[in-house]
Amino acid sequence: MQNLLDLDLPGLVAFFESLGEKPFRARQVMHWLHQYGADDFGQMTDLAKSLRARLPEVAEIRPPLLHQEQVSDDGTRKWLLEVGPLNRVETVFIPEAERGTLCVSTQVGCALECAFCSTGRQGFNRNLSVAEIIGQLWWANKAMGRDPKGDRVISNVVLMGMGEPLLNYDNTVTAVSLMLDDHAYGLSKRRVTISTSGIVPAMDRLRERMPVALAVSLHAPNDALRDQLVPINRKYPLKELMPACQRYVQDGPRDFITFEYVMLDGINDRPEHAEQLLHLTRDVNCKFNLIPFNPFPNAGFRRSPSETVRRFASQLMGGGKIATTRKTRGDDIDAACGQLAGQVEDKSRRVASRIEKFMGMA
Numbered sequence: 001m002q003n004l005l006d007l008d009l010p011g012l013v014a015f016f017e018s019l020g021e022k023p024f025r026a027r028q029v030m031h032w033l034h035q036y037g038a039d040d041f042g043q044m045t046d047l048a049k050s051l052r053a054r055l056p057e058v059a060e061i062r063p064p065l066l067h068q069e070q071v072s073d074d075g076t077r078k079w080l081l082e083v084g085p086l087n088r089v090e091t092v093f094i095p096e097a098e099r100g101t102l103c104v105s106t107q108v109g110c111a112l113e114c115a116f117c118s119t120g121r122q123g124f125n126r127n128l129s130v131a132e133i134i135g136q137l138w139w140a141n142k143a144m145g146r147d148p149k150g151d152r153v154i155s156n157v158v159l160m161g162m163g164e165p166l167l168n169y170d171n172t173v174t175a176v177s178l179m180l181d182d183h184a185y186g187l188s189k190r191r192v193t194i195s196t197s198g199i200v201p202a203m204d205r206l207r208e209r210m211p212v213a214l215a216v217s218l219h220a221p222n223d224a225l226r227d228q229l230v231p232i233n234r235k236y237p238l239k240e241l242m243p244a245c246q247r248y249v250q251d252g253p254r255d256f257i258t259f260e261y262v263m264l265d266g267i268n269d270r271p272e273h274a275e276q277l278l279h280l281t282r283d284v285n286c287k288f289n290l291i292p293f294n295p296f297p298n299a300g301f302r303r304s305p306s307e308t309v310r311r312f313a314s315q316l317m318g319g320g321k322i323a324t325t326r327k328t329r330g331d332d333i334d335a336a337c338g339q340l341a342g343q344v345e346d347k348s349r350r351v352a353s354r355i356e357k358f359m360g361m362a
């Protein structure tokens, strides 16, 4: 049984060809699936009756199961999606005046164990399939619909939910190609952002294959500190990461990289850290996005005071960089950055070598 939500346009074309159907059927079905949110072949009224009758025998439309929806006081919404027994991932919609952003997960848990991240604490179970990644946008579009002008409420997607997108490279890229495809969601490359902790070889592959906006989770201005906070740094240290960022800027859809920097009280928020950051990024066209740390139980870190964050930002700006501070959204429903935990049946602790294995695959 082929789940049609697992296929992008070339995949759907190949599937319909295998049934002896013309390629344009792929585009028709894609419209139904992704623009109308169809979950039943019976709805696809412009398909020949014989095809409509045959499809359920060979194909299915299977999005992840919707387990729960929560709405925050500030309008942020969180959907908990079930992706198998004991495993749930989270998707968050963040409404703003000028745009509506959906924050999408790419893995059940995460193997990378960044010190300050709730998802990382949970361990890792598995990669999400294409259907499970695009299924988040599929559900959220159904829930949010269109605005009075007829435009979709979801105008931007950030792959910043649970998991490391570039360690689920193939499924992420296929899902992103659906996000960009005019026959599906038709989002512009600048409105789809992949956030990575810095998987250098995969950043290069992405740049060549599907350059969308890129955010890099920097969080520390030197290797000694970054090794502690973002352990993947031991494999891809700053002297490799910075040139990879420069290469991405050259070919990417935007002329800058966003560096995410979580502000941890007394850890990475001192004036000398800002100074080192300016030096480190002197040759990279970049903007900084400072993220006040979002706490979770037993996190072991404190959020930097807002005055510290303000001073840090102005020091970066004094050095000629743009620095914005991310507004905390949805924290009353644990939907803020780093708070997503879903439910993960951790396999990484049981199979300790798995982390190494996944890193080796990158």
Ligand code: SAH
Residues within 6 Å of the ligand: 110, 114, 116, 117, 118, 159, 160, 161, 162, 163, 164, 165, 195, 196, 197, 216, 217, 260, 261, 262, 291, 292, 293, 294, 295, 337, 338, 339
């Ligand atoms: N794995 C990818 C994408 C998911 S994390 C990555 O690390 O980039 C999305 C962003 O939230 C990252 O910048 C991450 O470092 C940040 N983050 C993680 N935990 C956080 C926390 N507790 N408070 C604030 N931001 C956090």
Ligand code: SF4
Residues within 6 Å of the ligand: 110, 111, 112, 113, 114, 117, 118, 119, 120, 121, 161, 162, 163, 164, 197, 217
């Ligand atoms: Fe994984 Fe990103 Fe969390 Fe690090 S910050 S543990 S890479 S999800």
